[in-house]
Amino acid sequence: MAHFTKATSIKDWLNQRLAIEKVEKVMMSEYWIPKNINFLWAMGMVLVITFALLVVSGIFLLMYYQPNVVTAFDSVNYTIMREVDFGWLWRHVHGVAASVVFLIIYIHMFTGIYYGSYKKGREMIWISGMLLFVAFSAEAFSGYMLPWGQMSYWAGMVITNLFAGGSLHADGLVEWIRGDYVPAQAFLTRFFMLHVLLIPLAIMGLIGLHFGALRIPHVNNQDGEEVDFDAESKKYLAGDKAGSKVMRFANDFMAKDMMVVGFYLVFFFYLVFYHYGFAMDAVNFDPADGLKTPAHIYPEWYFLWSYEILRPFSTDVGLIAFAFAQVIFVLLPFLDRSPNTVPASRRGLFKYWFWAMLVDMIVLTAMGKLPPEGIFSTIGLVSALTFIGLWIALPIITMMEKKA
Amino acid sequence: MKNSSRRGFMGIAFGAVAGIGAVASLYAMKKSWDPLPSVKAAGFTTLDMSGYKENELVTEKWRGKPIFVLKFTAEMIAKMNDKQKSRVITVDGSQFMVNLGLCTHLGCIPGYDSEAQSFLCACHGGMYDFTGDVTKAPPPRGLDIPPFKVDGSKLVLGEEGPEFKKMKETGVTL
Numbered sequence: 001m002a003h004f005t006k007a008t009s010i011k012d013w014l015n016q017r018l019a020i021e022k023v024e025k026v027m028m029s030e031y032w033i034p035k036n037i038n039f040l041w042a043m044g045m046v047l048v049i050t051f052a053l054l055v056v057s058g059i060f061l062l063m064y065y066q067p068n069v070v071t072a073f074d075s076v077n078y079t080i081m082r083e084v085d086f087g088w089l090w091r092h093v094h095g096v097a098a099s100v101v102f103l104i105i106y107i108h109m110f111t112g113i114y115y116g117s118y119k120k121g122r123e124m125i126w127i128s129g130m131l132l133f134v135a136f137s138a139e140a141f142s143g144y145m146l147p148w149g150q151m152s153y154w155a156g157m158v159i160t161n162l163f164a165g166g167s168l169h170a171d172g173l174v175e176w177i178r179g180d181y182v183p184a185q186a187f188l189t190r191f192f193m194l195h196v197l198l199i200p201l202a203i204m205g206l207i208g209l210h211f212g213a214l215r216i217p218h219v220n221n222q223d224g225e226e227v228d229f230d231a232e233s234k235k236y237l238a239g240d241k242a243g244s245k246v247m248r249f250a251n252d253f254m255a256k257d258m259m260v261v262g263f264y265l266v267f268f269f270y271l272v273f274y275h276y277g278f279a280m281d282a283v284n285f286d287p288a289d290g291l292k293t294p295a296h297i298y299p300e301w302y303f304l305w306s307y308e309i310l311r312p313f314s315t316d317v318g319l320i321a322f323a324f325a326q327v328i329f330v331l332l333p334f335l336d337r338s339p340n341t342v343p344a345s346r347r348g349l350f351k352y353w354f355w356a357m358l359v360d361m362i363v364l365t366a367m368g369k370l371p372p373e374g375i376f377s378t379i380g381l382v383s384a385l386t387f388i389g390l391w392i393a394l395p396i397i398t399m400m401e402k403k404a
Numbered sequence: 405m406k407n408s409s410r411r412g413f414m415g416i417a418f419g420a421v422a423g424i425g426a427v428a429s430l431y432a433m434k435k436s437w438d439p440l441p442s443v444k445a446a447g448f449t450t451l452d453m454s455g456y457k458e459n460e461l462v463t464e465k466w467r468g469k470p471i472f473v474l475k476f477t478a479e480m481i482a483k484m485n486d487k488q489k490s491r492v493i494t495v496d497g498s499q500f501m502v503n504l505g506l507c508t509h510l511g512c513i514p515g516y517d518s519e520a521q522s523f524l525c526a527c528h529g530g531m532y533d534f535t536g537d538v539t540k541a542p543p544p545r546g547l548d549i550p551p552f553k554v555d556g557s558k559l560v561l562g563e564e565g566p567e568f569k570k571m572k573e574t575g576v577t578l
Binding site: 158161180181184186295313314 | 439447468510528
């Protein structure tokens with residue numbers, strides 16, 4: 001049995017039983033971060049803070065929300081918005097955070113793509129990150145069902161219909177997912193369960209995996225330089241803080257991180273208090289009606305790019321293109337055949353690939369919001385084909401890349 | 405050796421029991437997500453077909469889904485081609501379109517223009533003629549015809565009568 005001595009302080013008492021000093025070193029003060037980074041490296045912490053805001057606001061919404069097709073709409077729009085003190089605050093924090101979290105996820109993703117942070121041992125960071133993206137998408141969709149307005153209902157109808165697989169006509173599968181012929185009580189209650197329990201559990205587990213995946217390859221830096229973390233951390237601990245290429249996670253890196261988080265929170269609460277409307281679709285303030293389709297059904301802005309890849313094609317081709325768009329980002333570490341881990345600006349054709357992909361996704365997003373008519377249909381089709389073409393071109397152009 | 409083979413046996417025995425348990429619980433989980441008997445039992449609707457007016461679309465409800473009922477005018481019947489004729493349901497001498505009012509693309513409800521005598525789905529721009537047959541993509545096929553049975557001047561939805569079975573066999577509907 002382990003040997004325990006009489007404790008000299010509360011800290012010592014805890015230290016003997018939980019090794020808190022060791023834990024603090026491993027997790028914070030001797031977890032090493034390269035110095036050669038910029039504000040884009042703070043997006044991870046911004047996401048953690050946003051997720052925390054979602055959890056806390058969600059807890060308060062959960063106390064008054066009723067997952068019942070008759071009462072759900074009023075429990076949100078009347079009880080929470082008008083009766084509960086500060087109910088509006090939780091709802092607007094939750095709605096704005098659900099939208100903004102995707103903005104930050106996209107910035108975080110494209111930062112990783114630009115700096116090659118998915119290569120040479122960092123593949124699992126990328127893969128776990130993309131799994132988080134899928135989990136957040138499912139979380140956003142299931143949450144969107146809960147106010148049981150017109151957009152909730154019809155988005156639920158359209159998205160669950162995707163599972164029929166076009167010409168496969170797997171209507172049984174669709175009815176199984178819904179628990180009814182149409183989205184109804186069984187559908188609302190099971191999506192409520194997914195939204196408040198199963199998917200959040202998965203997200204928390206995946207966040208653990210995402211952080212764990214960082215430990216061995218460490219955080220990338222602005223030049224993709226292979227830093228010898230052992231040697232550099234020894235240098236730092238020996239007192240040569242200026243000469244070392246690394247710094248402590250806490251408080252060195254955290255101090256910078258929290259400054260970015262500070263700016264972010266000012267922006268975030270500005271949206272919550274003055275511009276929450278962008279996260280609240282007007283159509284969803286009509287209660288769900290299974291006998292009346294809204295004139296335009298479109299997803300929230302963060303799903304528009306993949307929706308636009310689905311839309312210009314016939315059902316089956318559209319579904320295949322859509323499925324392709326959903327999974328292809330996961331395969332990025334394997335489709336990029338270049339051994340170079342450097343910023344895109346120093347990578348020949350990949351530089352153009354990066355900006356073309358970014359612009360194409362912005363165009364797809366814009367076209368997804370516009371009605372599918374005339375020139376917009378054409379631009380949408382061209383952008384969708386460009387998206388697929390870029391991914392097919394990726395292995396070829398990266399294979400041609402010279403060793404930097 | 406003796407110990408390790410005992411451990412091996414324990415491992416296999418535990419694995420077998422746990423495996424059966426896992427499959428059994430997956431089955432239970434799958435069945436728990438099935439539509440409830442009360443949901444399935446509410447799946448029949450009877451329509452009295454004598455009250456409909458010509459070229460006036462009425463939306464009924466069956467299994468929570470909209471059902472389009474359109475009584476054809478003599479002019480409509482006269483200009484139908486064979487494919488359109490095959491979609492017609494005749495009750496008590498009158499001819500009707502009775503279709504599931506959900507776009508076969510992704511399930512939005514198309515709107516009816518009684519002037520143009522056609523349906524337009526606003527979601528993705530699909531179009532159908534007055535018999536519910538598709539005229540413009542993306543929908544892969546015409547509007548689906550719900551299972552029906554003609555019963556005098558009434559139409560029972562949810563039950564497969566001989567006319568519906570024939571439509572299904574000839575591929576008029578799914």
